[in-house]
Amino acid sequence: MLDFLKKPIETFQDFLFLSGRAFRNIFRSPHYADDILLQMDAIGVGSLFIVLLIGFFSGVVMSLQMSRALATYGAQGKIGEIVSITLVRELGPVLTAVLVAGRNASGIASELGSMKVTEQIDAMRALGTDPIQKLVTPRLIATAIVLPLLTIIADFIGLIGGGFIASTMMDIPFSQYWNSAWRTLEYNDLVQGLVKPFLFAIVIALVGCFYGITTSGGTQGVGRATTKAVVVASVWIFVITSLLDPLFVNLK
Amino acid sequence: MPSVPMPQDTTVVRFEDVSLHYDETPALDHLSFSMKAGQTCVILGAAGSGKTMLLKCTVGLAKPDTGHVFLFGRDVTAWTENQMFDIRSKVGILFQEGGLFDSLTVAENVAYPLENQRAAAGHPMPSPDEIMQRVRDSLRFVELEHTLEKFPSELSGGMRRRVGIARATVTAPPLVLYDSPTAGLDPITANTIINLIIKERDLRNTAAIMVTHRFLDGHLMANFRYNPNNGNVELHAKGQGEDSAVSTKFLVMKEGRLVFEGPEHELLASPDPYVQKFCRAGTS
Numbered sequence: 001m002l003d004f005l006k007k008p009i010e011t012f013q014d015f016l017f018l019s020g021r022a023f024r025n026i027f028r029s030p031h032y033a034d035d036i037l038l039q040m041d042a043i044g045v046g047s048l049f050i051v052l053l054i055g056f057f058s059g060v061v062m063s064l065q066m067s068r069a070l071a072t073y074g075a076q077g078k079i080g081e082i083v084s085i086t087l088v089r090e091l092g093p094v095l096t097a098v099l100v101a102g103r104n105a106s107g108i109a110s111e112l113g114s115m116k117v118t119e120q121i122d123a124m125r126a127l128g129t130d131p132i133q134k135l136v137t138p139r140l141i142a143t144a145i146v147l148p149l150l151t152i153i154a155d156f157i158g159l160i161g162g163g164f165i166a167s168t169m170m171d172i173p174f175s176q177y178w179n180s181a182w183r184t185l186e187y188n189d190l191v192q193g194l195v196k197p198f199l200f201a202i203v204i205a206l207v208g209c210f211y212g213i214t215t216s217g218g219t220q221g222v223g224r225a226t227t228k229a230v231v232v233a234s235v236w237i238f239v240i241t242s243l244l245d246p247l248f249v250n251l252k
Numbered sequence: 253m254p255s256v257p258m259p260q261d262t263t264v265v266r267f268e269d270v271s272l273h274y275d276e277t278p279a280l281d282h283l284s285f286s287m288k289a290g291q292t293c294v295i296l297g298a299a300g301s302g303k304t305m306l307l308k309c310t311v312g313l314a315k316p317d318t319g320h321v322f323l324f325g326r327d328v329t330a331w332t333e334n335q336m337f338d339i340r341s342k343v344g345i346l347f348q349e350g351g352l353f354d355s356l357t358v359a360e361n362v363a364y365p366l367e368n369q370r371a372a373a374g375h376p377m378p379s380p381d382e383i384m385q386r387v388r389d390s391l392r393f394v395e396l397e398h399t400l401e402k403f404p405s406e407l408s409g410g411m412r413r414r415v416g417i418a419r420a421t422v423t424a425p426p427l428v429l430y431d432s433p434t435a436g437l438d439p440i441t442a443n444t445i446i447n448l449i450i451k452e453r454d455l456r457n458t459a460a461i462m463v464t465h466r467f468l469d470g471h472l473m474a475n476f477r478y479n480p481n482n483g484n485v486e487l488h489a490k491g492q493g494e495d496s497a498v499s500t501k502f503l504v505m506k507e508g509r510l511v512f513e514g515p516e517h518e519l520l521a522s523p524d525p526y527v528q529k530f531c532r533a534g535t536s
Contacts, residue, residue: 128369
């Protein structure tokens with residue numbers, strides 16, 4: 001009767017097994033430091049430019065849109081607070097994560113998927129390496145380190161973008177904007193702004209690896225795995241942030 | 253589990269009633285066979301008959317649903333991945349398309365088992381010089397010493413297969429598995445590959461399992477020997493039974509079942525039309 005649930009539940013179970021093994025391997029040797037650095041470079045440095053771009057423009061857009069609403073109440077001076085809270089708490093982490101999901105969950109899935117269909121994963125096992133240890137764990141560690149850093153950069157650039165609009169189009173001096181933006185931030189905001197990207201990173205890396213490593217069906221399968229990885233990772237990012245928000249909003 | 257040195261006539265691989273289902277369809281269906289050290293086993297079968305799955309089961313890359321797999325006399329059916337690493341270092345595998353890591357150079361590919369297998373099994377690592385020497389030796393064997401710094405994508409299909417052979421044999425394993433070594437190659441390149449496999453087998457006296465859909469490959473394996481005196485692979489004169497230990501056995505698989513097991517002359521005489529199809533396709 002509930003047969004239609006069987007497949008997703010089995011997939012989820014496989015995903016949990018993979019995640020368990022990936023986490024356990026963090027504390028086990030051999031460690032592949034080279035692979036971690038390589039992945040940090042690919043995910044972090046590789047995404048830096050686009051993260052800067054997106055961060056800046058999200059600040060700009062936020063500022064522009066809010067200026068009109070605030071003008072109705074004559075409260076343009078609040079622009080710094082609004083931009084800073086929305087960016088640090090929500091937009092910075094989520095936009096960066098969705099970006100990295102599109103860029104790297106797909107990259108990871110297609111790379112591991114191609115390795116899977118050309119039997120390189122089996123070859124790895126046959127030649128004495130645990131593919132989870134060699135492929136999944138380094139990507140997990142690298143993403144978990146790099147995504148919070150990217151988020152911080154995106155937040156910072158976003159605040160500058162907001163300030164740029166405030167000072168050029170709203171006649172609010174940049175120092176005043178920056179002051180109010182900076183002072184609004186509380187410990188709670190920062191924690192939430194850093195816990196989120198950390199969790200998103202785990203989801204992005206593991207989902208990408210999971211769909212990559214379970215690819216079947218040749219080159220077509222690689223395409224399907226890549227698409228699934230991006231879609232599933234993005235959806236989970238929004239699910240996680242909606243689950244976390246009530247928790248943090250009520251924390252004072 | 254102490255490892256015991258093996259005399260020549262021990263069983264290297266033994267399958268006992270092995271079944272494996274892939275989704276709903278059986279990939280292996282109550283399969284039983286065994287092969288001895290130094291023996292060559294040629295497995296014929298159409299695409300999807302479970303040949304590759306049989307090789308994967310042999311080294312634990314796939315686990316059977318029922319039945320037992322014995323490797324070097326030990327029941328490895330229930331072994332964990334970590335336990336398998338040690339025993340896998342005694343088995344070389346050539347994957348269907350070579351299975352080379354395309355992010356690594358040819359030299360790094362061939363060095364991979366030397367660097368990782370021993371470490372995984374808890375042995376000390378060989379020195380970089382020693383590794384390099386063995387990589388060169390192995391690549392010289394397949395006549396590709398000049399490709400050390402190339403990437404697999406820069407090589408032709410036949411060359412990739414040869415690098416795969418070099419990687420499979422660099423640790424000098426007593427058992428080598430070849431998964432469709434000639435698939436997708438032109439006949440001349442295919443014969444070069446088979447000659448290399450024969451040379452490898454006869455020089456090191458390794459046991460070999462070869463999965464193929466070409467009867468000719470099996471025919472060559474059964475009747476040709478490497479002659480170390482002139483370096484050629486030659487037709488082995490019948491009746492000179494001094495190296496009878498190098499016997500070749502044919503297995504024919506159909507939909508996961510074993511439909512034939514025996515030497516070449518019995519294969520050729522088999523009345524089964526499915527079995528005959530392979531012989532005719534090869535000889536014509």
